Amino acid sequence: MTVATARVEAARQHLHEAQARKRERIAEVREQLRLAEAGRGPKPNLGLFSFDETKGKEVSRARQRLARSEQALTAAQAAAGEKDLPTKRCRGGSKEPRSVRRQVRRNVTDPDSRLMSAADGGAVQGYNAQLAVASDGLVLVPELVQDANDLHQFQPMSTAAVQAALLVHQARCDEQCPSPGGCCITSAASLAEGRGQEASTRGCGQSACPCVQDWIGVLLLDNGYCTNENLTAPGPDRLIATGNSRDLPRPGEDLGLLPSDADARTRMTHRLASIDGATLYKRRAATVEPVNGHLKDRTGLRRFSRRGLAACQAELDFAALVLNLRKVLSLTPDERAAALTA
Incomplete structure (x- = not known):
């Protein structure tokens, strides 16, 4: 559980750093726009750039990492605190708590597709x-x-x-x-x-x-x-x-x-x-x-x-x-x- 807690803290810190970098990038883009409006530089190519610090690839991935870490910590806490969790007998006779079984996601309508x-x-x-x-x-x-x-x-x-x-x-x-x-x-x-x-x-x-x-x-x-x-x-x-x-x-x-x-x-x-x-x-x-x-x-x-x-x-x-x-x-x-x- 100590390892899972450390991973959550590291993921939370990574999210804070990603949001800080996004805020810095937003400030840079706004400064470029200000210079462009003043005729002192080219207008930046914004494309799909968002001025929301909670959006963006890096921030989204950091948030997903934090969610996975918190989910793993919850599963570890449940496994440590509840010994009589419902179990499912696996092939070969071994039992594994449902809360700690690996969650595998599948697309049931198109198994060939990917994320x-x-x-x-x-x-x-x-x-x-x-x-x-x-x-x-x-x-x-x-x-x-x-x-x-x-x-x-x-x-x-x-x-x-x-x-x-x-x-x-x-x-x-x-x-x-x-x-x-x-x-x-x-x-x-x-x-x-x-x-x-x-x-x-x-x-x-x-x-x-x-x-x-x-x-x-x-x-x-x-x-x-x-x-x-x-x-x-x-x-x-x-x-x-x-x-x-x-x-x-x-x-x-x-x-x-x-x-x-x-x-x-x-x-x-x-x-x-x-x-x-x-x-x-x-x-x-x-x-x-x-x-x-x-x-x-x-x-x-x-x-x-x-x-x-x-x-x-x-x-x-x-x-x-x-x-x-x-x-x-x-x-x-x-x-x-x-x-x-x-």
């Missing part, structure tokens, strides 16, 4: 939807996963995007691209398999060949994918944010000389600070975010109608297919003829 972090710092029961979107807004790969974060999704999604681009190119290109590696998409596939870049990104060089349009140039990803493994993994070139938008360097900001022994994260930060890198990364907000917004607000796909990973994946596939068809049907006849197979 996912919500934007307000809480949690929702669902799936993690991954989308690979082309620069023209077409969804190349819609994928549902059970992981609560995106750290392990970069490599499978980049490989799937390369394969999808290869299928598009094979349907569109009437020219006989030299092989091996003569086609730019083939080069992308080689990169995804770790064989290195084997050919020029100019494709077969024929003016009528859509190699250049089909080439996966640079992948743009948010900081949820930022790990050293993802930054250095084989595959197409990429720009991965190394922090939240407010933490990223401003375009053209002087970060000093890049050390020769700099790690992958530092190199990426310097690249994002360059004018070219910052300009290119801005395209992410105009590429994938409108698709996310369309699926959620226009299509209404904030909640799946079916249950189970396979059924929800089919629902996401169907929504992405409808979105792609609507984009194709909105093209002019000339644009449609150029985009579709001859």
Whole structure:
């Protein structure tokens, strides 16, 4: 019981510290807003930021930790003070007080789903939807996963995007691209398999060949994918944010000389600070975010109608297919003829 009491005290102290940090952050944001209104600085990007010190991911997690610690302390006190608690005979003949049995939470309507972090710092029961979107807004790969974060999704999604681009190119290109590696998409596939870049990104060089349009140039990803493994993994070139938008360097900001022994994260930060890198990364907000917004607000796909990973994946596939068809049907006849197979 002494250990459980100590954990409650530590969790309560952690909550106080998290709220203090939130109050400091609120004061910083208000000062930035005041300077912006006075014309002495840029307006901060608030996003989903709340000025309530009781809200936020860090505060919410600290509160959940305190609740779990208090629950464990209550169970320990009950076990120590009541020897005749109702018991349940477990397999093998052993008895365990109900108050101290481990509580396992299960979703009885969709066992495949998992708890996912919500934007307000809480949690929702669902799936993690991954989308690979082309620069023209077409969804190349819609994928549902059970992981609560995106750290392990970069490599499978980049490989799937390369394969999808290869299928598009094979349907569109009437020219006989030299092989091996003569086609730019083939080069992308080689990169995804770790064989290195084997050919020029100019494709077969024929003016009528859509190699250049089909080439996966640079992948743009948010900081949820930022790990050293993802930054250095084989595959197409990429720009991965190394922090939240407010933490990223401003375009053209002087970060000093890049050390020769700099790690992958530092190199990426310097690249994002360059004018070219910052300009290119801005395209992410105009590429994938409108698709996310369309699926959620226009299509209404904030909640799946079916249950189970396979059924929800089919629902996401169907929504992405409808979105792609609507984009194709909105093209002019000339644009449609150029985009579709001859």
